[in-house]
Amino acid sequence: MRTDDLQSKHGRRHFLRFLTGGLTLALPGWALARNGLWMPDEELPITPTQIEGPFYPQPSIDQQLFNDTDLVQRAAGHEFAKGEQIIVNGVVKNRKGQPLPGSVVEIWQACATGRYHHPRDENNPALLDNNFQFWGRAITGEDGSYSFKSIIPGMYTGRTARHIHFRIDSPGLKRLTTQCYFSDFGEDNARDGLYRSLQPNERKLVTVELDSAEAAKLNTDAATQGQTIEQDRTPRSGKFDIVLG
Ligand SMILES: [Fe+2]
Structure with missing residues (x-):
């Protein structure tokens, strides 16, 4: 879309808002939205839903013996899991951007x-890493x-995108089940059926950018070749904010 198109579209929006100021009070939101008169662009887009898939843990995560937020080490004193360590963090919020404390965030991967x-x-046939805690549970602050x-x-097999499954339950709101991806693996993501099923703007909402991609590539290659990554380096981190509707 050209800049002047955008400007004229915005101009039209303002004019329509001015024109329909009175109507807004009289008509319900859905009627206004259907007629293109109400544009909730002040609200954040809801995090897209993705299928749960066949591997939600059994028993459920809240029933597991080890289910904290550190998946790299099942309990103090245990061996570390193989692979490149990362931190995935974020804020669970509503469409107005208000934080949602007390939300239960479950992940499995x-x-x-x-x-x-x-x-x-x-x-x-892949080897199960028994030192990995395959799931975790957090309650938002x-x-x-x-x-x-x-x-x-x-x-x-079956997926080409590396992903973490998420399920979020926030008091009074509908459960959200989704998956997050990593921008480091753009080509793999682009070939993945589930990732491709999202609109481009939705893909952005579920793609985590980890800091310093070059270090990541080296570490992931090493991990794939079965080498242990140094445990004392600070893990790279990425943000995954979740917006519930
Ligand atoms: Fe999966």
Whole structure:
């Protein structure tokens, strides 16, 4: 769209708003939206829904013995999981941008070799990393924030995009099930059926940008080749804010 097109469109919006100021009071929101008279562009876009997939943990995450926010180490004193460590954090908020404290954020994912800890993935020939905690659970604080320490998920047959599954329950709101992806793997993402099913603007909302992509590539290559990544380096982190409708 050209700049002058945009300007004229904005001009039209303002004019329509001025013209329909009275109507806005008299008509319900859906009627205005249907007629293009109400544009809720002040509100944040809702995080797109993605399918749950077949590997939601059994028993459910809240029933698991180890289910905290550190997936890299199941409990103090245990071995570390293989793979490049990362921090994924963000804020759960509503469409007005207000934080949603007390929301339950659950995640589950494949280990570095691309296998889920799930009965349905038992025929997967990839080695199960028993040091990995394949899921985690966080409750958002007063500021709506959550944070997980995990690893870059491995790839597995059927998907070409590395992804982490999310399920968010916030008091009084509809459950959101989705998945997040990583901008480091743009070409893989572009070939993934589920990622491609999203509109380009929706893809942005579920794509996490981890800091310093070059270090990531080196680490992921090393992890894929079975090398252990130094555990003492600060993990790269990326933000995944979640907006509930
Ligand atoms: Fe998956």
